[in-house]
Each structure stands twice: as C-alpha cells, then as structure tokens.
Amino acid sequence: xEIFKYxxxxxxxxxxxxxxxxxxxxxIIAIHDTTLGPALGGTRMWTYASEEEAIEDAxxxxxxxxxxxxxxxxxxxxxxxxxxxxxxxxxxxxxxxxFGRYIEGLNGRYIxxxxxxxxxxxxxxxxxxxxxxxxxxxxxxxxxxxSPVTAYGVYKGMKAAAKEAFGDDSLxxxxxxxxxxxxxxxxxxxxxxxxxxxxxxxDINKDAVRRAVEAFGAIxxxxxEIYSQDADIFxxxxxxxxxxxxxxxxxxxxxxxxxxNNQLKDPEHGDRIHEMGIVYAPDYVxxxxxxxxxxxxxxxxxxxxxxxxxxxxxxTIEQIFxxxxxxxxxxxxxxxxxxxxxxxxxxKSRGQFLQxxxxxxxxxx
Ligand SMILES: NC(=O)c1ccc[n+]([C@@H]2O[C@H](COP(=O)([O-])OP(=O)(O)OC[C@H]3O[C@@H](n4cnc5c(N)ncnc54)[C@H](O)[C@@H]3O)[C@@H](O)[C@H]2O)c1
Ligand SMILES: CC(C)C[C@H](N)C(=O)O
Numbered sequence: 001x002e003i004f005k006y007x008x009x010x011x012x013x014x015x016x017x018x019x020x021x022x023x024x025x026x027x028i029i030a031i032h033d034t035t036l037g038p039a040l041g042g043t044r045m046w047t048y049a050s051e052e053e054a055i056e057d058a059x060x061x062x063x064x065x066x067x068x069x070x071x072x073x074x075x076x077x078x079x080x081x082x083x084x085x086x087x088x089x090x091x092x093x094x095x096x097x098x099f100g101r102y103i104e105g106l107n108g109r110y111i112x113x114x115x116x117x118x119x120x121x122x123x124x125x126x127x128x129x130x131x132x133x134x135x136x137x138x139x140x141x142x143x144x145x146x147s148p149v150t151a152y153g154v155y156k157g158m159k160a161a162a163k164e165a166f167g168d169d170s171l172x173x174x175x176x177x178x179x180x181x182x183x184x185x186x187x188x189x190x191x192x193x194x195x196x197x198x199x200x201x202x203d204i205n206k207d208a209v210r211r212a213v214e215a216f217g218a219i220x221x222x223x224x225e226i227y228s229q230d231a232d233i234f235x236x237x238x239x240x241x242x243x244x245x246x247x248x249x250x251x252x253x254x255x256x257x258x259x260x261n262n263q264l265k266d267p268e269h270g271d272r273i274h275e276m277g278i279v280y281a282p283d284y285v286x287x288x289x290x291x292x293x294x295x296x297x298x299x300x301x302x303x304x305x306x307x308x309x310x311x312x313x314x315x316t317i318e319q320i321f322x323x324x325x326x327x328x329x330x331x332x333x334x335x336x337x338x339x340x341x342x343x344x345x346x347x348k349s350r351g352q353f354l355q356x357x358x359x360x361x362x363x364x365x
Contacts, residue, residue, distance in 0.1 A: 001052050010063060014109070015055070018102040023094035025083065028055055029102065030062035031110055032078040035347045038108050039079025040134070040295060041065035042115030043099070043122070045087040058082045061115075064261065065291070068284040070339035071316060074295050079110045087117035096122050100129030108132055113146065113294045120145050134294035143301045146290030150259055151187035153289025153313040157281045158192075158233060158257040160317035165254045165279040166232070172196035177231035177253065179203075179223075180238025181212045184259040184287075188237065189216050202226040203238070227251055234258070241265040248272055257281040264332060274330035281317050282335035289313060 007015065016029040031039045041062060048054035058080055066078025083099065085091070103112060103126065113135035114123060126133045127140065136142035143149075158176075163169035176192055177200040178185050189199055189212055199218035202225065203209045212218045221229065227242075227250040234253040236242050240262035248269060256263070256278055263283045264270045273280050289310040296306035316338075323334035 020098035023092055023098050025095045025098045027081055027083045027099055028058040029081045029110055030058040032062040033066040034077035035343050036070055036077050037075040038111055039077040040111045041078060041080035042113045043081040043118045044115040045083040045085055045117030047086045048084050054082050054084050064284055067339040068288050070342045071285050071335055072288040072292050093125055096125035097129050100126035103132050104130035134297045143293050143297050146293050147183035148187045149293040149310055150287055150290035151184045153310045154188050154259045154286050155191040156311050156314040157286035157317045160314045161255045161257045161279050161281040164321050175231040176233045176235055177226050177229040178235045178237055179226045181208045185237035200229050200231055236260040236263050243269045255279045257286055259287040270330050270332035280331050282332045285316055285335050
C-alpha cells in the first residue's frame with residue numbers, strides 16, 4: 001500500500017502509529033477530516049491478519065466517521081483508532097493508559113470512544129491520562145456505553161424508512177428480520193416488540209438467540225437463512241458487506257434498516273437495491289445515535305438533550321429520501337451528498353473569513 005498516495009487521493013490529514021513495548025500497545029490513529037471540528041471516532045481492538053490490514057481498516061473507518069458526524073449535524077470531524085490484538089486476551093491497564101497518553105499528545109485533534117472490542121472500562125483507563133475520551137462511565141458524569149442509544153436511533157430511523165415504504169411509520173404487525181442480536185440489536189428488539197412488530201432473529205451466538213426468543217417471542221432461524229425471510233424489514237445488526245451479490249437475490253423485504261457499519265459490499269450494491277425499489281436507510285446515518293450521544297459529553301452530558309437529538313435521525317433519514325427523490329439518486333449517494341455539502345459549506349465560509357482577515361492585514365502594511 002502506498003500510504004501517502006492513498007491519503008492524498010482520499011483527503012486524509014494524519015496517521016499516527018503508536019507503540020509501547022511495556023504494555024504491547026500497537027495502535028493506529030487515523031484522522032480523516034477536521035473541517036467541522038476535532039475528529040471523533042471510536043477505538044476498535046481486533047486481531048488483524050497483517051499491519052497493512054489494520055492501517056487500511058483505520059483509514060476506512062476514519063473516513064466513515066467524517067461522513068457520519070457531518071450527516072448527524074455534529075461539529076466534529078472524522079477519525080478512528082485500531083488497536084492490534086485480541087480483546088479477550090491482550091488487554092491490560094498500561095496498554096490503555098499508554099494509548100491515552102498518545103491521544104493527549106494530539107492535544108484535542110482526536111477524541112475517542114468505544115467501538116468493536118473496547119468497553120466503558122477501557123475508556124475509563126484512557127481517561128486516567130487524557131480528557132479527550134468519551135463513553136466513559138457514568139460516575140465521571142459521562143454517558144457510558146453508547147449501544148442502547150444507537151438502538152434508539154436505529155428504531156427511529158427504521159420508522160422513517162417504514163413511512164417511506166409503506167406510507168405509515170407504525171411498525172405494529174410488521175415483520176422485522178434481525179441479523180445479530182448483540183448489544184445494539186437486543187435493545188432495538190425491545191423497542192420493536194413494544195410497538196407490536198413480529199421478530200425473526202439470527203445470531204452465531206446461540207445464547208443471544210435464546211435470550212431474544214424468550215424475551216420477545218422471536219422466531220429463530222439459521223445465520224444463512226435470514227436474508228430470504230418473508231419479512232417487511234431486514235435489520236442488519238452484525239457485520240459489514242452483507243448487501244452483496246449473493247444476498248441481494250434472496251431479499252424479499254421492502255426496507256433495509258439496521259445498525260451495522262458498511263452494509264453495502266460495494267457502491268453498485270446500493271444501486272441495485274435502489275433499482276429493486278428497496279428503501280435503504282443509509283448505515284452511517286441510521287446508526288449515528290451512539291456518536292451523537294457520546295458527542296453530547298463534550299458540552300457536559302445531558303441525557304434528555306442527547307436523546308432528543310438522536311430522535312432527529314428520523315428527520316435526517318426523511319431528508320435523505322427527499323434528496324434521493326429530488327436528484328433521482330440512491331439513498332446512499334444522497335447521504336454522502338448531504339455530508340459532503342455540509343463540509344464544503346463550512347469550509348467555504350471559513351475560507352471566506354480567513355480571506356477577509358488576510359486583506360485587513362495587507363491593508364495595514
Ligand atoms: N454499539 C454501537 O453503539 C454501534 C454504533 C454504530 C454502529 N454499530 C455497529 O452495529 C453492529 C452491532 O454492534 P454491537 O455493538 O451490537 O455489536 P455486538 O458484538 O454486541 O453484536 C453483534 C452480534 O452479531 C453476531 N454475529 C456476528 N457474526 C454474525 C453472523 N455471521 N450472523 C449472525 N450474527 C452474527 C454476534 O454474535 C453478536 O451477537 C456492528 O456492525 C457495529 O459496528 C454499533
Ligand atoms: C464514537 C462511537 C460511539 C462510534 C461508534 N462505534 C460508531 O461506529 O458510530
């Protein structure tokens with residue numbers, strides 16, 4: 001991989017390689033774009049097959065956060081960290097403290113939070129070394145684990161998508177096929193069950209499936225059967241790249257709305273589901289509840305304010321469908337357009353301000 005070429009082509013600002021021999025920390029912080037504000041994005045801990053794979057993941061995820069934060073209306077840029085290692089075996093206190101010192105060294109250009117493989121406890125350890133961390137436990141006046149709030153946002157976004165597809169946002173009597181019933185999807189199932197939706201669930205973790213069957217009367221299916229279910233809505237809440245050449249022909253749903261990041265394997269898959277008339281709630285918009293929630297900590301966490309803002313995902317999804325129809329483009333392109341236009345507007349107004357400043361200075365000479 002030619003890193004500088006890649007960063008230049010995709011407009012990345014900074015890549016920080018962090019290593020600490022004592023703790024075994026090997027981390028990569030990628031900062032994509034700080035036009036809107038400091039880069040906020042979680043820390044993922046994963047057993048990458050190679051260092052190159054880890055760097056690619058950090059870069060890709062950081063860019064995703066630029067779009068997520070911009071579309072969510074946050075005054076924050078996009079960044080992400082990956083720590084190379086097994087979250088079940090390789091964690092230790094010194095590792096997260098060392099990582100915290102690296103973040104502190106960036107002096108606020110990057111703020112972290114939880115992601116796959118990291119927890120509230122890990123954020124508390126980072127917090128011992130820096131204030132540039134969110135998703136810290138409630139005892140520090142923080143918002144804690146973002147997953148339940150992400151679920152609330154997905155629920156709201158799913159209702160907006162249902163309104164687009166069925167003319168009514170009620171989920172009562174609708175069948176929702178949920179892929180993965182982990183942290184986000186379990187709470188999502190609570191909301192759906194309470195509203196009277198019928199649930200079909202799958203998970204590679206049999207305990208997670210049992211829990212959902214017992215609590216919500218969900219029907220359990222095998223992992224590879226979830227795509228072809230007779231469901232009104234498909235909610236991918238596990239993995240990325242699940243909308244692909246193999247799964248698209250199996251889909252019978254009218255709506256795709258779930259929490260998973262990077263749901264489309266390639267952009268062409270977004271085009272295909274659009275042509276099939278499936279209403280797709282773009283992943284980084286519908287799953288932005290977690291980041292909206294942790295971002296609220298930066299102003300002194302207020303849960304009521306954060307939840308109100310997360311409920312606004314309904315309106316953002318509606319706005320994206322309106323752009324999609326107006327410009328005759330798939331919803332995933334409309335979401336990108338919303339984010340890119342906001343960043344460009346802010347950059348332009350800032351540029352204009354600096355321009356004026358310069359002309360004042362030159363007059364003084
Ligand atoms: N947690 C958040 O606040 C948040 C925010 C934004 C996006 N997301 C995304 O939402 C998704 C779920 O996040 P989470 O925090 O609930 O994670 P999680 O690990 O708690 O849940 C994921 C579940 O998916 C299951 N799973 C894995 N592979 C599967 C497969 N092939 N088939 C069926 N099930 C499978 C796992 O066993 C697990 O139960 C992820 O893609 C994550 O990146 C999460
Ligand atoms: C900042 C975090 C809450 C980010 C979250 N892991 C996401 O992908 O949106």
